[in-house]
Amino acid sequence: MTQGPSADPGVIDLLGLLAYAELGSFFRLADDAGLAPSLRTKGQLAGLAAAEQNHYQALRGRLVELGVDPEMAMAPFVGPLDSWNERTEPQSWLESLVKTYVGEGIAGDFYRKVAALADEDTRVLVEDVLAETERAEFVAEQVRAALEEDPRLAGRLSLWARRLVGEALSQAQAVAVDRPRLAALLARDEKVAEKAKKAGDSGLGDLAAVSRMFASLTEGHAARLTAMGLAE
Template identity: 50%
Template sequence: MPSEPSPAADPSGPGASYSRGTVDLLGLVAYGELCAFERLAEDARTSPSLADKVQIAAMAAGEFGHFELVRDRLSALGVDAMEAMAPFRTPFDTFHRLTAPRSWLEGLVKTFVGDGFAADFYREVAAYVDADTRACVHTVLANEAQSDYIVARVRAGIAEDPTVAGRLALWGRRLVGEALSQAQRVAADRDDLTGLLAGTVDRPGMDLAAISRMFSRLVEAHTARMDLLGLAS
């Protein structure tokens, strides 16, 4: 079956804002995956055991593979991935600078909680793009095996030293707070991206009640992730 027409094909037509928003979403996801690869590669270097090093290195390789999938989707739309990612370097890099883990366990929680919160938001936005782009986003955000490993490893760490639970719980809350702050910055700077949710003249989106329900879903999913880790949200 042939791919759907490129949403970025007519930058001056009536769907121009939608096209730019779609590219923004892919650029956001691509840079997020690239950052995840870099972080996990560093976490692999500091892993406490050889088995952990292998597991984290495999996760890092998977994230780079995801980056390549998004890059290929952007290429199919006639868009250079470097240009699509460029607007998101500052907010992402700021977030990671403000949330640099102080321990290996904090790094795992950041991957599970911080990246998980972002992934939930990307899936919400992806509901309003074309089917091929939506499938790409959902594919790169599917990390069930990675999640199982992190949950088991963090719970084991808490069992070994129960005193870390309180610190990790505070860390999880801080991660989401910083993520929301940077998301607001992106939303303020990228009208076309937020327009995917709000809708345009020719494309329906969410009303205020639906947006409120979306944020409720994001918070509920965050709480569920913290519970899986054995941490208070």
């Protein structure tokens, strides 16, 4: 299958990256469902996993529409995402939930930022895929309940959330370096481009530019921590 003439290389990278991320989320949520402490939570997590599978299929379908082999589009991101997951292996069910919400949440904020600079169809699809209301409410509810039962968990989970953000930033930097055509989408953002120019960056795919991008996402991260009853 060949790439369609209208397919933006940066958009193909974005869709391939997000498709593999959603596939991974499906497996992790399915695993979490098996470890859930009650039948109710098992069922809720199974439903969330099914939603991630639907998101994966939607992204895969969009790649096919663009004349792109979905597996080839995802292949460059298997290594970086698998490496991130290995570095952030949860040690408990609660840590796994926090990872799903915080780690993948801040990465999702970055994907949205990039998608906003792509074509309208891509932006709408990415926004739909990354809508996390149901998942966010479930995780926040579970974490708050656990903290009420054992307030001592707050410190450990806050540190874990901070580590996840740092690892997510490292992941984004690695991807931007390896896939400059994805980072090149940011060149369409005049504010980011101007900051890079003033800082003397040679291109938007370098580490400094990606770091500045993530620095703008701290508001979303803080809101997630607050929702779970955790502090910075």
